[in-house]
Amino acid sequence: MNPHRPRQAIAALAASAAAVLASTVLAAVPAAAEPVQHIPNGSFGSGTTGWWSTENAPMSVVDGRLCAEIPGGTANAWDVSLGHNDVPLIDGAAYALSFRASASEPVSVRANVQLNEAPYTTALSRTVALTETAQTFAYEFTAGLDSSNGTLTFQLGGGADPFTFCLDDVSLTSDEAAPPGGPEQIENGDFAEGSSGWYSYGTTSTTTDDGRLCSAVPGGLANPWDAGIGQNGVDLVAGSSYTFAFDASAAPGATVRANVQLGAEPYTSFLSRDVALTASSQHFEYTFTASAGTAEGQVAFQLGGGAEAYTICLDNVSLIGGEEEPPYVPETGPRVRVNQVGYLPAGPKNATVVTDASAALPWQLRNAGGDVVADGTSTPRGVDAASGQNVHSIDFTSFRTAGTGYTLVADGQTSHPFDISGTVYQQLRSDALQFFYIQRSGIAIDGDLVGEQYARPAGHLGVAPNRGDTDVPCRAGACDYRLDVRGGWYDAGDHGKYVVNGGIAVQQLMSTFERTKTAVTAGHGAALADSTLRVPERGNKVPDILDEARWELEFLMRMQVPAGKQFAGMAHHKMHDANWTGIPMQPEDDPEQRELHPVSTAATLNLAATAAQCARLFAPYDAAFSGRCLSAARTAYAAAKANPAKIAQDLGGGGGGYGDNDVSDEFYWAAAELYLSTAEQAFLTDLSASPHHTGDVFAATGFGWGSTAALGRLDLATVPNLLPTADRQRVRQSVADAADSYLATLKAQAYGLPMPGNAGSYFWGANSNVLNNVQVLATAYDLTGDVKYRDGALQGVDYVFGRNALNQSYVTGWGEKFSQNQHSRIFAHQADASTPHPPAGSLAGGANASLDDPYAKDLLEGCKPMFCYVDHIESYATNEVAINWNSALAWVASFLADQGTGQPAAGVSCDATYTDYGPWQGNGGFTAQVTLTNTGSTVIDGWTARFAFLGGQRVREAWSAAATQDGATVTARNPTNRRIQPGQTVYFGFNATTPGGPSPAPELITLNGSACR
Secondary structure, three states, X not given: OOOOOOOOOHHHHHHOOOOOXXXXXXXXXXXXXXXXXXXXXXXOOOOOOOEEEOOOOOEEEEOOEEEEEEXXXXXXXXXXXXXEEXXXXXXXXXXXXXXXXXXXXXXXXXXXXXXXXXOOOEEEEEEEEEOOOOEEEXXXXXXXXXXXXXXXXXXXXXXXXXXXXXXXXXXXXXXXXXXXXXXXXXOOOOOXXXXXXXXXXXXXXXXXXXXXXXXXXXXXXXXXHHOEEEEEEEEEOOOOEEEEEXXXXXXXXXXXXXXXXXXXOOOOEEEEEEEEEOOOOEEEEEEEEOOOOXXXXXXXXXXXXXXXXXXXEEEEEEEEEOOOOOOOOOOOOOOEEOOOOEEOXXXXXXXXXXXXXXXXXXXXXXXXXXXXXXXXXXXXXXEOOOOOXXXXXXXXXXXXXXXXXXXXXXXXXXXXXXXXXXXXXXHHHHHHHHHHHHOEOOOOEOHHHHOHHHOEOOOOOOOOOOOOOOOEOEHHHOOOOOEOOOOOEOOOOOOOEEHHHXXXXXXXXXXHHHHHHOOHHHHHHHHHOOOOOOOOOOOOOOOHHHHHHHHHHHXXXXXXXXXOOOOOOOEEOEEEEOOOOOOOOOHHHOOOXXXXXXXXXXXXXXXXXXXXXXXXXXXXXXXXXXHHHHHHHHHHHHHHHHOOXXXXXXXXXXXXXXXXXXXXXXXXXXXXXXXXXXXXXXXXXXXXXXXXXXOOXXXXXXXXXXXXXXXXXXXXXXXXXXXXXXXXXXXXXXXXHHHHHHHHHHHHOOOOOOOOOOHHHOOOOHHHHHHHHHHHHHHHHHHHOOHHHHHHHHHHOOXXXXXXXXXXXOEOOOOOOEOOOOEOOOOOXXXXXXXOOOOOOOEOOOOOOOOOOHHHHHHHOOOOHHHOOOOOOOOHHHHEXXXXXXXXXXXXXXXXXXXXXXOOOOOOOEEEEEEEEEEOOXXXXXXXXXXXXXXXXXXXXXXXXXXXXXXXXXXXXXXXXXXXXXXXEEEEEOOOOOEEOOOOEEEEEEEEEOOOOOOOOOOOOEEOOEEOO
């Protein structure tokens, strides 16, 4: 997730190399209150740049003069000409023309300043008598016409004999520059917001220095387009005149190409000029007429092609012209806002109506055929603070009939259609998790699994033009080694990989699976088993969600500093490109050098926490990998304790900062995970001493990558462990207390989301925080079974799926109107139709009242918080994708899918007791017994009991039941005692081996699918 908005299409740069349309009219001038110079290369220090001649008068620079061989025998003066276009003509403005000229024999020529298009009206026309001795000629005139398309022309034909014409010291000035008309099209042209809005590529560094954007350009690049700086998303109107201006310097000097062009196929050039730069900053100004209209224009400074390295600096970049955009008014559709995906039959069903009415309104629920199946009246809620709208709420929870195509009608408006079904969220679980496979680095993406539009070669493995992730140096000399850090997930819309963001993302995926061991509705993980997801590892007898998590875990462990090096055991904070790349940019096409950034305590603790969780979850499937994870976790935790204040450093480059000045929450989370996986006293001591252990870790605005204490608290509450009983109960109660707080917030919000309505609650990526609060509500339900928490979780997701001020589902492919133009280099269809939209199940960041990107700031200034969103690829601060946002969606989606119709399943009534009789001699295993009692009033005829171990424990043999094991889940079936009478108790026992570590009693034992008390 990047804090800047780089934009550029490499293909555009190559395709537009030097094309200049005949309709292009140019003027290069220095800005000033002084007379404006319209001939920037009048002394020919830059060769013939800016000058043209007819084909019959080839020109060249000889001894600092422009000379042309003029043929004899032509009929008209204009049959042989040379000149300079780009002259703006302003009615009433005073002009001064001067030049030195000579001819190889006495001859008369004509100097004109005139229109460069029919009817070729002249503002000045003078006959000039030349001799072999160079003379200076000077003329003053007042232009009597207005045009941006003027030209200075020397008409040299009409003579009987050939001669040589030479020209020098040409100057054409005016006392008034062409008035710029129209709006400014460049964002952040003065670089007051750093490099925000600008891309760079092919350079060794790009920084903002003293209000200028400066890039170091290597020598030896073959083509101008092999390196560049620019900005995409420029609006151009066909037939409109534009003024393109910038200040630039190059040390020690260089010629660069300044382009205004179409940023997509066929990359039409509207302006292209080679500009000679010196070490002193100069102002350049060009006017042109756009020959076509586009919203995908591009300003591109092409910097390559020079033999020697240099540094270019830009400032005051401006493109003025075109038309003022009308005020942005979002299309919000019908004023009745619903969850566009649907509702569970036995779950809550709520909607919001935007209306001027103050009194209650009648509403109707209609089926797909238009029949009224339920009705009632709305509840006025007044003005909603987050949206500024006067709204009513509608509750139609009592209607439970499943069906498709329902609509809600109120105040003359009909909602988007929606379903009522127990399967509305089943596919969402798979879609939300599919995002991670498509976001993988270092592996070819298989179109047969996820669709051909998402197929691509492996990225960043060192295959040209990639420089690869297999041998990555540190930025700015931060280390003296290189690391193989291939794999993992691309963080967000960019190609960076960040440990602190990867940490929370992989934790939520692992917790999605770990929940199946303890949650009544999770079905012991059948829906997340092997071959349930679209990943290449399916069929390997490991749950697919763990296969996906492992791809990131392997990368996180590769980011650990090797033994024997400074800060050994710590983790590098991040790894990304040396410079920002543009959009679109497929991973395999990224030419930038990849760089490690310094280690940080926060990243090290993220590694410790997630590797510790990995150790217990992978133990049943891959003991060696589990051991690697635990070893990495221990090493990282010790390194973090030895370096407790190594705060993340942002050294710039093409990636986000992810700074975090408080790592006490990461210490707590890591200690909690290590304690859960080892039960060692040292970790219990550390977590118990943390202020987060008894403090409030559930903020009103949710948890995230920078506030991770809640992750430790949730796992301590749900994962079976050996905390003292009172402490464990307090931890579990804290989750319910937080859920109660979120329920109160939800009820106070007219749109029903568990987030406060103030502007401070709508920030970068807030949709994931909404879902993280939903996770707390869902966890409270898993812990207590109290349906109010489940209903709160179900209602909380309504906002994400369309029950909001914009009537927008923020999940691609889900709902009637959904986000599909998220900021991404890979999924860049809006910028390049040859690339796909984000895959179904991709979560957009959501409304952000801070408007942290130029596109959103320009478009949405003054917006009410819930309206501070636009589904546009340039708005990275409201509309990016990110792994930690989709991990929140994946956890919640799995919970939602597990709820079925929302009606608690009818089942048997039972009590279950798990008794561990202790370890065998040598501690290689233990003996345990499960007691099952029928507490109901009917006979249980045939029974199956299930529970899950914490980690790598395995049943060796069982008695009084036939026991099998899949991963950590044990299934016991009756061999002979199949009938359990009311009040009767049956027993089965087993011997199990253990790899060591804790083996707490399972907290969920089911009998025939129902949870026993």
